[in-house]
Amino acid sequence: MAEPDVQVRTLLVGPLQACCYLVSSGGHEAVVIDPGGDDDVVAEHLRVASLTPTRILLTHGHIDHTAAVPALKRRYPGAEVAIHEADAPMLSDGGAALATTIGLPFEPCEPDRLLAEGDTVPLGQRTIEVLHTPGHTPGGLSFIIRRDDAPAMVFSGDTLFAGGIGRTDFPGGDFTELIATIRSRLFPLGDEAIVFPGHGEPTTIGEERRTNPWLR
Numbered sequence: 001m002a003e004p005d006v007q008v009r010t011l012l013v014g015p016l017q018a019c020c021y022l023v024s025s026g027g028h029e030a031v032v033i034d035p036g037g038d039d040d041v042v043a044e045h046l047r048v049a050s051l052t053p054t055r056i057l058l059t060h061g062h063i064d065h066t067a068a069v070p071a072l073k074r075r076y077p078g079a080e081v082a083i084h085e086a087d088a089p090m091l092s093d094g095g096a097a098l099a100t101t102i103g104l105p106f107e108p109c110e111p112d113r114l115l116a117e118g119d120t121v122p123l124g125q126r127t128i129e130v131l132h133t134p135g136h137t138p139g140g141l142s143f144i145i146r147r148d149d150a151p152a153m154v155f156s157g158d159t160l161f162a163g164g165i166g167r168t169d170f171p172g173g174d175f176t177e178l179i180a181t182i183r184s185r186l187f188p189l190g191d192e193a194i195v196f197p198g199h200g201e202p203t204t205i206g207e208e209r210r211t212n213p214w215l216r
Helices: 039-048 069-075 175-189 205-211
Strands: 007-013 018-024 029-033 052-057 080-084 113-115 120-123 126-132 141-145 153-157 194-197
Touching: 007 039, 018 039, 018 194, 029 039, 029 120, 039 069, 052 069, 126 175, 141 175, 153 175, 175 205
Parallel strands: 029 052, 052 080, 080 113, 153 194
Antiparallel strands: 007 018, 018 029, 120 126, 126 141, 141 153
């Protein structure tokens, strides 16, 4: 039996308008990727779509991608909060999460699961692969959904944007590592792979390989 299509709902949340993704694949379960604010908006979209979040996946620990995690965890106590071990301290340290730098309120929380390279997360009949993509932060992650019937999908957080890359001037950032990560970890996904970044519009690996000024 063919696997169901993957549905991606994109919400722009928080004062920095980060991309929060509600991802589902048949049924009523969903994962929430990077809820960086506006928990009430996220919850309303889940309600309207008749979706229940089973996991809250974090590409990294900066506040503009994690601010709504504590409130969503209260709303959906069964939703597993997952982040890479290297970025997990940011969930309990407002300074490390850049909340102080950006001037955003901070509420600490704890992860339920620490993700690592090669881990998988179920999504209906499909599987989300965990790829360690450091450079923007030491524990940066990308989440991959491979599809036999369509291009792969990659949720890249602040690693790769349409026409840009993540900042590396924050603590833990490493420009050389970020460029190497994109070339060695994301480019092999293939030119047709669709990139859903942490900010801005979707793009493809091929488009960024050809035109991104940081990667040419």
